[in-house]
Amino acid sequence: MIPASLQANPSLDRWVAFPAPGVARIAFGKVEYGQGALTALAQIAAEELDVSMAQVQVANAATGAVPDEGMTVGSMSIEVSGSAVRAACAEVRALFVAQAARRLDCAEGQIDVRDGAFLREGQATGETYWTLAPAIDLAQPPSGQARWKSQDQHRLVGRSEPRLDLPAKMFGGGFIQDLVMPGMLHARVLRQPGPTARLAKLDEPAARRAAAPADLDILVEGSFVAFISPSEAAAARAHAAVELTTQWDTPRDLSPTLSEAASLKEMPTTELETGAPAGGPANRKRLQAAYSRPYIAHGSMSPSCGIGHFVDGRLTVWTHAQGVYPPRMQIARITGLAPEAIDLEHAQGAGCYGHNGAEDAAYDAAFIASRRPGPPIRVQWRREDEFGHSPVSTAMRVEMAAELDASGRLVDWTTEIWTNLHVNRGRTLIEPALPQGPPDLPAPNQATAFGGRLNAVPSYDIEAVRVKEHLVVHSPVRTSSLRGLGGPVNTYAGECFLDEIAQAAGQDPLAFRLAMLSDPRARAVVERIGVVSGWNARGAGGEGQGLGLAYDRHRDRGAYVAVAAKVSVDEEVRLEHLWCVADAGLIINPDGAKNQIEGGMIMAASWALKEQVKLEGRGVASVTWDDYPILRFDEVPPVDIELIVPPGAAPNGIGEISLGPCLAAIGNAVAHALGARLRDLPYTRDRIARALLAE
Structure with a gap:
């Protein structure tokens, strides 16, 4: 049986390639954001291909470069992507074993694979994935006939292999916040005080005075305001100078009582009901209780960041969102560009489980870059932005x-x-x-x-x-x-x-x-x-x-x-x-x-x-x-x-x-x-x- 994710992305070359001697390139659509999925999926691939972990190179998630597996959510990476990687690698191994048997003029059952090398009855043959690769076109669908390993055959699965993502993070340079690009500009966004608020008056001269002597570009479109500068500090000064003085029509005004879950019972609702009808013998003992949790935040250790670069009609966005394909459609809607003109690359960010500010920071950067072609535009949120404007979990x-x-x-x-x-x-x-x-x-x-x-x-x-x-x-x-x-x-x-x-x-x-x-x-x-x-x-x-x-x-x-x-x-x-x-x-x-x-x-x-x-x-x-x-x-x-x-x-x-x-x-x-x-x-x-x- 072919796993659903492999059926949706049926070409084997989307999952596995052998681009250089000693390198088995593995691609999947799930992303790493601290949960260790990258390492576990690499282990599954190495296990089924019979290559070492040192030979596995995991492709960075990017539109066009990896299968579209949606978002990395619901603790489904191993269940969904893992089963697809396992099946794809088993299919690839079977194709290469068959090719090796033809080249060596022997039965497939005589072939074994160790660290990417093909053995005949335990003896080296000189054949490897990389010597055989030119003869095999992996741009083909899975057969559904390849058999993957049973649990008792595992050598790598079940072992605590070191995390592949940790060295860069521990020694600097492993996060999107560390990315530096030539000519990069920095932007700060002035937020509405609520989704219905409309910009009434902005003191642009005050913002420019605060940013001086650095250059400052102010982008205003509707009620969206961004301060753009070669200096991140100057953009921050401009933002701070007008954050409290900017005038808005119809700002939000929330009561502190809305912080409590009990307030939900006072709001209009849509009713959804499942299960057996109520009612039973009258002599039963009945108990009742109510529990609650308030609104809570993600509380990631680093605020969100996004980078956009619009040049020659193409927009590239770097994001630590939980996937690269779904946000592309949102960016197309926001910028007015065709989805085909937008590329997304995943860059790892602070640990997060769910929908925090990562996508919104990417949308900020994408929109600003689409209006200011040429230089890369980096949007780094503040702690106040992360807590104040990223989605929260419902009460x-x-x-x-x-x-x-x-x-x-x-x-x-x-x-x-x-x-x-x-x-x-x-x-x-x-x-x-x-x-x-x-x-x-x-x-x-x-x-x-x-x-x-x-x-x-x-x-x-x-x-x-x-x-x-x-x-x-x-x-x-x-x-x-x-x-x-x-x-x-x-x-x-x-x-x-x-x-x-x-x-x-x-x-x-x-x-x-x-x-x-x-x-x-x-x-x-x-x-x-x-x-x-x-x-x-x-x-x-x-x-x-x-x-x-x-x-x-x-x-x-x-x-x-x-x-x-x-x-x-x-x-x-x-x-x-x-x-x-x-x-x-x-x-x-x-x-x-x-x-x-x-x-x-x-x-x-x-x-x-x-x-x-x-x-x-x-x-x-x-x-x-x-x-x-x-x-x-x-x-x-x-x-x-x-x-x-x-x-x-x-x-x-x-x-x-x-x-x-x-x-x-x-x-x-x-x-x-x-x-x-x-x-x-x-x-x-x-x-x-x-x-x-x-x-």
């Missing part, structure tokens, strides 16, 4: 109800969700400022609004489950995708509520979960998390020390994950230890997988204890690290991760799997420590005090 409120039968068995479950859009790439930052305005986009439906419902169905054997989503289409701020979309919040709410249900039923939380799990792989991770966390010594709690756990199957079909958290709580929550047991099927690079899981747990811990976007007045008010704190290095606890790899299991995505269970494990640990339940994130000192007073 969510999750209300749940459950029913227990007379034996204490959970038999009925309802999840009701209030959320903004989680996938919103069609709404750019720049277009509301341009004369043509933003495009008319179709109304959300079950397919486009899926993000809010992820993991809303509990990963347990429950007779009746229903989910109702209240989609708030018009948000006070621009929302879009952040790691896991709505899945982590739904898992957090569901797993914390499950602990409340277990308590009401008078049952141990771990045993209560196991009683509803028939899948052996699910049971294995839950049982194991109890062992590694010392669950049997947990105690009654309520004395400021707590141990909690949670389980989830990612998106109801992927990896199985259980997390336990040990905390101490006084006026604040302190993380003492985190554990994770995960079954994500075949693991390509164990160290990389553990990095992903650990990173997700630390991010979830930061969400749980620290993070909240504050809204007020013209938009986001939390625009510095002081206003938007994240977990500090000295607050990160010991993290232990154990991977279960069942024989013959297919690989599952890793990047998002630990967030929801970790959020819930921390929530359950805090409740165990306090003897009181906190339901609204983050767990601040004030919320701890209110929860204790409520008890």
Whole structure:
């Protein structure tokens, strides 16, 4: 069977080439932004081709140079691109083995490949991929007949190979922010105070005085304003000189109450409902609870950057977006150029999972360059831009109800969700400022609004489950995708509520979960998390020390994950230890997988204890690290991760799997420590005090 991504990009030469002796060039459409996909996909290719990692050269993602695999999202790089790379390389190896057998006049079964060299019954033949390459045209579709290696044949897959992207990053020059081009100009963009604001008065002389003695070009088109100079500092001075004095018609004015998820219930919604109808015997015990998470930011360590260069009718854009093909269509719409006249090249940026400011910085640079042909134009956002104008993850409120039968068995479950859009790439930052305005986009439906419902169905054997989503289409701020979309919040709410249900039923939380799990792989991770966390010594709690756990199957079909958290709580929550047991099927690079899981747990811990976007007045008010704190290095606890790899299991995505269970494990640990339940994130000192007073 040919994987879908290979079917969509069916020419083998799009995936594999042998451009020079000793070099196997591998191309794929997914990009590296800190998650380690580049290394893992290179391992898959090297494994199937039987070349060494040193012989693999990964093509940089660029339009026209790599297959179009859309965006790098949803922890799908290994599942989607990995399967395509594996199949393409197996096809290529089969073609070369057949050619070697013809040239050596022997059976294909006598041929083996080691480090790109073809052996006959273990003996060198002088033939290699590079000697055979001139005789083979890879501009052909896959046959679907090539067989890839089984798990017991792997030599490279399953090993912790060093990350290919780290040396440049560690020693300088590895990021888009480091790119320097001859004659490059720098631009700063003056932002509207809200998408409906219109430029009324701009003090251009003040901007020029501030930029002096450097040259300054001011681009004004509609309500879009950019200051362009050979000196980045001069462009910044010009921007600062008018940022507060520029006059706008109809600026945004937001109430601070919109920062809280509870405000979503007061906004117009679109209703989306799935599942069994409600209703059961009247003698059931019914429980209800509501949980929430506020708007949160990506919080990447470096603000976004983009570079555009328009020369001889072609526009080239360097971006750290999550893909190179989809943004090209947006750039065509923004600039008025034909898509065929636009090239995008990926350049790595600060770690990010989802839709941060990377694309918008690229759109800024592309638009300015299209209006100022000749020199490369670099747009480097400030920290205030990143926090204030990049998309944020939507606030969510999750209300749940459950029913227990007379034996204490959970038999009925309802999840009701209030959320903004989680996938919103069609709404750019720049277009509301341009004369043509933003495009008319179709109304959300079950397919486009899926993000809010992820993991809303509990990963347990429950007779009746229903989910109702209240989609708030018009948000006070621009929302879009952040790691896991709505899945982590739904898992957090569901797993914390499950602990409340277990308590009401008078049952141990771990045993209560196991009683509803028939899948052996699910049971294995839950049982194991109890062992590694010392669950049997947990105690009654309520004395400021707590141990909690949670389980989830990612998106109801992927990896199985259980997390336990040990905390101490006084006026604040302190993380003492985190554990994770995960079954994500075949693991390509164990160290990389553990990095992903650990990173997700630390991010979830930061969400749980620290993070909240504050809204007020013209938009986001939390625009510095002081206003938007994240977990500090000295607050990160010991993290232990154990991977279960069942024989013959297919690989599952890793990047998002630990967030929801970790959020819930921390929530359950805090409740165990306090003897009181906190339901609204983050767990601040004030919320701890209110929860204790409520008890």
